[in-house]
Amino acid sequence: MRYSEMFLPTGREVPSDAEVISHQLMIRAGMIRKLTSGIYSYLPLGYRVIRKVEQIVREEMNKASAQEVFLPMVQPAELWQESGRWEYYGKELLRFQDRHERKYCLGPTHEEVITDLVRNDIKTYRQLPRNLYQIQTKFRDEVRPRFGVMRCREFGMKDAYSFDADEASAEVSYGKMFAAYNNIFRRCGLRFRPVEADSGSIGGKYSHEFMVMAESGEDAMVVCDKCSYAANLEKAETARPEQVKIAENEWLLQESVHTPEVRTIEEVCDFLQVTPRDIVKTLIFNADGKSCAILIRGDQEVNEIKVKNYLGANELELADDEMILKATGAPRGFAGAVNIKTRIFADYSVMNMVNFVTGANKENYHLKNVNIGRDFTVEAFADLRVVEKNDKCPRCGGDIHFVRGIEVGHVFKLGTKYSKSLQASYLDKDGQEKLMIMGCYGIGIGRTVAACIEQNNDANGIVWPMPLAPYHVIITPVNVNEGNVFQAAEKIYSELLAAGIEVVFDDRDERAGVKFKDADLIGIPLRVIIGQKNLVSGNVELKIRKSGETKIYPLQKIVSAIQISITEGLELEAAAPSSG
Numbered sequence: 001m002r003y004s005e006m007f008l009p010t011g012r013e014v015p016s017d018a019e020v021i022s023h024q025l026m027i028r029a030g031m032i033r034k035l036t037s038g039i040y041s042y043l044p045l046g047y048r049v050i051r052k053v054e055q056i057v058r059e060e061m062n063k064a065s066a067q068e069v070f071l072p073m074v075q076p077a078e079l080w081q082e083s084g085r086w087e088y089y090g091k092e093l094l095r096f097q098d099r100h101e102r103k104y105c106l107g108p109t110h111e112e113v114i115t116d117l118v119r120n121d122i123k124t125y126r127q128l129p130r131n132l133y134q135i136q137t138k139f140r141d142e143v144r145p146r147f148g149v150m151r152c153r154e155f156g157m158k159d160a161y162s163f164d165a166d167e168a169s170a171e172v173s174y175g176k177m178f179a180a181y182n183n184i185f186r187r188c189g190l191r192f193r194p195v196e197a198d199s200g201s202i203g204g205k206y207s208h209e210f211m212v213m214a215e216s217g218e219d220a221m222v223v224c225d226k227c228s229y230a231a232n233l234e235k236a237e238t239a240r241p242e243q244v245k246i247a248e249n250e251w252l253l254q255e256s257v258h259t260p261e262v263r264t265i266e267e268v269c270d271f272l273q274v275t276p277r278d279i280v281k282t283l284i285f286n287a288d289g290k291s292c293a294i295l296i297r298g299d300q301e302v303n304e305i306k307v308k309n310y311l312g313a314n315e316l317e318l319a320d321d322e323m324i325l326k327a328t329g330a331p332r333g334f335a336g337a338v339n340i341k342t343r344i345f346a347d348y349s350v351m352n353m354v355n356f357v358t359g360a361n362k363e364n365y366h367l368k369n370v371n372i373g374r375d376f377t378v379e380a381f382a383d384l385r386v387v388e389k390n391d392k393c394p395r396c397g398g399d400i401h402f403v404r405g406i407e408v409g410h411v412f413k414l415g416t417k418y419s420k421s422l423q424a425s426y427l428d429k430d431g432q433e434k435l436m437i438m439g440c441y442g443i444g445i446g447r448t449v450a451a452c453i454e455q456n457n458d459a460n461g462i463v464w465p466m467p468l469a470p471y472h473v474i475i476t477p478v479n480v481n482e483g484n485v486f487q488a489a490e491k492i493y494s495e496l497l498a499a500g501i502e503v504v505f506d507d508r509d510e511r512a513g514v515k516f517k518d519a520d521l522i523g524i525p526l527r528v529i530i531g532q533k534n535l536v537s538g539n540v541e542l543k544i545r546k547s548g549e550t551k552i553y554p555l556q557k558i559v560s561a562i563q564i565s566i567t568e569g570l571e572l573e574a575a576a577p578s579s580g
């Protein structure tokens with residue numbers, strides 16, 4: 001492509017809402033433009049990169065025997081009512097009506113549509129397993145769209161859905177997608193790692209997020225320094241401590257203390273001259289309309305997702321004042337486990353505590369020297385808290401550390417959640433009707449591009465890894481009006497085109513500085529610089545964007561040198577170790 005003919009509006013201006021570098025660079029490099037909040041147009045350069053990601057995704061999905069379909073974006077309310085999500089999905093689901101006042105939504109995801117398709121056409125075990133995928137636009141009315149195409153409202157996603165006859169086969173399908181995702185992100189040239197993620201009621205092994213390592217990432221994860229354990233912060237487990245045998249003679253006499261206007265942990269510590277580690281916090285939750293108390297040591301945080309999963313609740317929130325009053329007999333701020341009128345569960349952090357402080361279930365009172373076993377009993381101890389720095393790896397006991405990342409993909413075992421509500425069944429070998437076991441697998445295409453830029457940029461702009469580069473080479477004649485420079489550039493351009501190489505020819509009559517700046521900004525991996533001085537001795541210069549390294553080549557060798565560099569670049573990225 002000739003630069004002079006391209007729609008490539010580069011610039012120095014960055015909109016004030018562009019907080020992260022990828023968003024800034026995508027605007028400055030003329031890849032995207034905002035139409036309205038969370039809704040972007042891809043310009044030619046940006047769209048080429050999108051197509052590169054899609055191509056890699058397609059190849060790997062096809063290799064894993066998934067088949068491509070294309071499902072509608074506009075979906076009827078009836079299907080969502082059948083699955084129960086019309087009510088549940090919340091405000092991210094954009095609902096609207098047609099001229100006949102029939103209700104619809106814009107697909108934020110496609111479980112309903114795909115399950116409907118499959119239930120009508122798959123009847124027996126002989127037609128299973130199947131895996132269907134699409135690359136399509138999703139709409140989610142995100143509360144706070146931000147970071148450009150990283151968290152927007154209209155975005156391209158690859159979503160795949162697997163249907164299996166039994167658990168064993170569903171595990172194989174999951175494993176194939178897990179492997180395909182590793183291939184995809186490795187081939188994109190990204191530093192990433194799969195981490196365990198929350199899988200609701202399904203259980204541990206069946207949800208992984210693929211995280212691109214980036215400081216600017218919205219997600220926190222926990223990584224073990226010793227073994228391969230890595231988990232999303234929401235999901236990261238804490239190990240069950242050894243139970244310490246407590247002698248009853250250690251128990252001190254329980255005391256009720258008048259603590260006027262003392263509610264928070266800090267206030268209790270100040271007032272009673274104790275540390276947060278001496279306090280048991282009692283949180284009252286509303287789980288599907290019923291109250292329950294969760295106990296946790298004063299210096300720890302409850303992880304609501306763990307609580308929700310542990311209780312098997314559909315909905316979990318902190319109880320309102322009315323529910324607190326009913327359960328504790330006191331206003332908010334004085335809850336404690338002694339004589340409480342609700343079920344009690346405790347985090348492991350409470351298991352070995354003795355003579356601790358809690359609320360007294362009485363306004364302006366706390367209890368000192370409370371002990372489990374004597375003063376109250378706990379229904380169960382469980383892992384209900386957020387992991388912290390000092391925790392050890394739940395698998396090997398090694399040290400852990402926190403890192404940040406961008407979730408670019410998610411593989412998830414759905415089980416029979418949708419096949420049950422939407423009645424997707426098949427007849428097994430014995431003619432018995434059974435529910436299909438499903439999995440779903442998403443990749444954010446635009447988010448992957450943005451994540452790639454987060455990892456690959458410098459002060460001058462984007463530094464594309466070869467596999468996602470919109471073009472592999474840019475030809476930059478230093479001065480198009482000097483000597484044979486322009487003719488030589490034309491010749492190399494046509495040779496590269498003939499060799500099937502993706503090349504931009506910067507044929508603009510601009511100062512060299514302007515052209516170099518643009519080439520750096522848009523991040524093309526290889527640059528052929530054609531200047532009169534080298535040309536008189538039959539040479540041109542090849543500059544590598546990433547390393548800044550330059551090398552002189554005779555004219556007749558430049559095309560093959562470029563070919564070698566491109567092949568190397570593609571192979572290197574594909575072979576590079578993934579995590580880091």
Ligand code: ATP
Pocket residue numbers: 109140142149150151152153155157407408409410442443444445446447448
């Ligand atoms: P997040 O927690 O970031 O909102 P999610 O869990 O809602 O993501 P999924 O429903 O698993 O995401 O969607 C699959 C993939 O789609 C994600 O891994 C991500 O790459 C992409 N994605 C999700 N929401 C957005 C968005 N608002 N903008 C761009 N890409 C998105």
Ligand code: MG
Pocket residue numbers: none
């Ligand atoms: Mg989301």
